[in-house]
Each structure stands twice: as structure tokens, then as C-alpha cells.
Amino acid sequence: MKLPDFEAWAIFASVVEHRSFSGAADALAVSKATVSKAITRLEARLGTSLFHRTSRRLTLTDSGRALADHAQRILSEGQTAEEAAFESASAPVGLVRLAAPLTFGIRHLAPALAEFMALHPGIKIDLRLSDAFVDIVGEGIDIAIRIAELPDSSLRARRLGPVNGHIVASPAYFDRVGRPRHPADLAHHACFVYTNTATPDVWRFRRAGGEEAAVRIDGPIRTDNGDAMLPALRAGLGVARLPDFLVSEELAAGRLESVLDDWAIGAAGLHLLTPPGTLRPARVEALIEFLSDRLKRMCGEVHL
Structure with a gap:
């Protein structure tokens, strides 16, 4: 059996x-x-x-899309293995790509990163702030912070704490x-829709004792950022479901x-x-442990 063409897989990634x-070059x-x-060599082998390929555009075929994640893991684990050997004898250095929700990133993550970088001057951070879904593997992200109900996936997830909503x-x-007395009353209110959820038009509730409720909502604003709702909320234009860190x-x-x-x-x-995978560079491990500690404490102190 011939060995895989690791160089071609890494170049493809x-x-x-x-x-x-x-x-890529x-x-x-x-x-x-x-x-x-x-790429030609890899295509011939596969x-x-x-x-x-056109003169103006390069897009993945269906086969290319199906294999892209595998290629990224091959490249990532190869780089990680080499970097681990170098870093074992020195302080963590290099670039860490980090993705986080926009408002949470500005209010809570950025101050924590300033502290981290003071402790680790050899590490650089590429911080990407967006409320949109980020393809961690496809975009080469090392760490992502998400506030959500996570579906099953191949990603490694560490729950740091609950996020309280209002x-x-x-x-x-x-x-x-009028003030709603039951979630069902919200069907008659102007409710702002946050679109970065699996079911943005349905709000789900649960009360002690096991009672559950789901209400379909509608209103004058649809947006992918909670901060954008605040001016309209203050102006009395409707109701929103927002996390504590946005409205406290x-x-x-x-x-x-x-x-x-x-x-x-x-x-x-x-x-x-x-x-996915267990091999990570020391710089990524350092940031994971730092953020896990800081954000866990933040969940307890700030009641996110």
C-alpha cells in the first residue's frame, strides 16, 4: 500500500x-x-x-467539499506535531486564530485577551468577531467561543457555564x-427576532415543575446582533429576548x-x-486554559 501524499493533502488544505x-503558494x-x-497529482490519485477552475474563479467540486475537512485536519495535525516538538523547549509562540460573538467579544473577551497577551508576549491573536456561524475547520479557527444550544458534532466542546436570558x-x-403573564401572551406583542438561532421565530420556555411553552413570535425588527435591538427597545418599539451580559x-x-x-x-x-483531534500547539493550549478559567469565573460572577 502506498503512503498518502501528505504534501499534496496539505497543499490542498x-x-x-x-x-x-x-x-496558498x-x-x-x-x-x-x-x-x-x-493538486493535479492528488486529483489523479483520487x-x-x-x-x-475558470480564469476568474476557483470553487470546490462536490468531491472537494467532502474532502476539505479531512485535508485541514491532516495539515493541522502535522503542523501541531512539529510545533509541539519546537515548543516543548521554549515558551509558547505564534499565531492563534480565535472566533467569538461580536458583542460578547468586545465586552468580555477583548479585556481578557489583553491580560493573556501581557503574560504571553510571544503569542499573537487573530480575533474574528461575528454573530454569524463560523466554519471552524474550514476557516482554520483554533478556538471558537459560542453562546448557543450546541448540536452534536465532531467538534470538541467545553461548556464553561450557563447564559441567562431575559x-x-x-x-x-x-x-x-401590557405585561405578559404567560409566554403565550408574547404572540400578541411586537417581538424582535434574533436570526442566528436554529428556530429564530419560536421562543421556548420551561418553568420549575416541568411546564413547557413554545410561542411563535413576530415583530418589526429581524437582526443577527442583539446590540442592534437596544435603541428600538429603549424607544418602546417592542420586546426582545436577550442575554444578561447585554441588558444587565x-x-x-x-x-x-x-x-x-x-x-x-x-x-x-x-x-x-x-x-477535532487531540494534538494542539502549546500556544493554543495556553489560551484554552486561560480562557476556560477566566470565562468560567465570569459566568459565576456576572451571571451571563
Whole structure:
């Protein structure tokens, strides 16, 4: 049995990440011809095309998409094995790619990273903040922070703590429209829709004793960022379901009011995710342990 063409697999992974032969060549410090030959060699061995090539665009074929994650793991684990050998005799160094939700990243993660980087001056952070779903493996992310109910997947997940949610609106809105006494009442309210969930138009509730409720909601705003709802909430235009870290100051100041507090909202948690596999560079392990400690404590102190 012939050994796999590990070089070609690694080059394929780099082409997928950089979306071009030239980008992969620059990243790997090889010629574009070397990249092209490696892809041709791999396609011939597999008996299938990995890319659709035109003069303007390079896109993955169905076969290419199916194999991209495998290629990324081959490249990642090879790099990790080499880096582990080098790093065992020195302090962690190098780049860590980190993804997190936008508002949480700005309010809580960025201050923690400043502390981490002061402790580890040899580590660089590529921080990507977005509420959109991030393909951790496909985009080469080392660590992702997610606030969600996680589906089963091949990713490694560490739950750091619960994230408490609130049903909120301005006191003026509730004075005008009325305060809901049961989740079902929300069907008659102007509810803002946060779109980065599996079922954005349905809010689910559970109360001590086991009673459950699900209500289909609708309203004047649909957005993929909770911060964007706050001005309209303050203006009395509707109701939103938002996490504590977004609304705690608003509630304390009396600008917003929380209702239905005897109901639990969903089962979201704060999670730290990493790609499949057990080998990780020392710099990634260092950041994982630091963030796990800081964010676990934050969950207990701030009641996320």
C-alpha cells in the first residue's frame, strides 16, 4: 500500500483556506507551479476533480467539499506535531486564530485577551468577531467561543457555564401594551427576532415543575446582533429576548424591564470549541486554559 501524499493533502488544505493557488503558494512559501502540480497529482490519485477552475474563479467540486475537512485536519495535525516538538523547549509562540460573538467579544473577551497577551508576549491573536456561524475547520479557527444550544458534532466542546436570558422591553412599552403573564401572551406583542438561532421565530420556555411553552413570535425588527435591538427597545418599539451580559446595565438603570422571570428561556450555554483531534500547539493550549478559567469565573460572577 502506498503512503498518502501528505504534501499534496496539505497543499490542498491551504488552497481551500486561501481560496486561490497563488494565495496558498504565498502562505506556504512555494511556487504557484508547485501548488498546481500537487493538486493535479492528488486529483489523479483520487480519480476526481477537487476544483472547478475558470480564469476568474476557483470553487470546490462536490468531491472537494467532502474532502476539505479531512485535508485541514491532516495539515493541522502535522503542523501541531512539529510545533509541539519546537515548543516543548521554549515558551509558547505564534499565531492563534480565535472566533467569538461580536458583542460578547468586545465586552468580555477583548479585556481578557489583553491580560493573556501581557503574560504571553510571544503569542499573537487573530480575533474574528461575528454573530454569524463560523466554519471552524474550514476557516482554520483554533478556538471558537459560542453562546448557543450546541448540536452534536465532531467538534470538541467545553461548556464553561450557563447564559441567562431575559424577556425585556421598556417600562413605557409595557405600560402601553401590557405585561405578559404567560409566554403565550408574547404572540400578541411586537417581538424582535434574533436570526442566528436554529428556530429564530419560536421562543421556548420551561418553568420549575416541568411546564413547557413554545410561542411563535413576530415583530418589526429581524437582526443577527442583539446590540442592534437596544435603541428600538429603549424607544418602546417592542420586546426582545436577550442575554444578561447585554441588558444587565439597562435593567439596573431602569431603561428596560424584565418579565416572565419565573420561566427559564432555552438552554443556551457559553462554550469553548476546538477542531477535532487531540494534538494542539502549546500556544493554543495556553489560551484554552486561560480562557476556560477566566470565562468560567465570569459566568459565576456576572451571571451571563
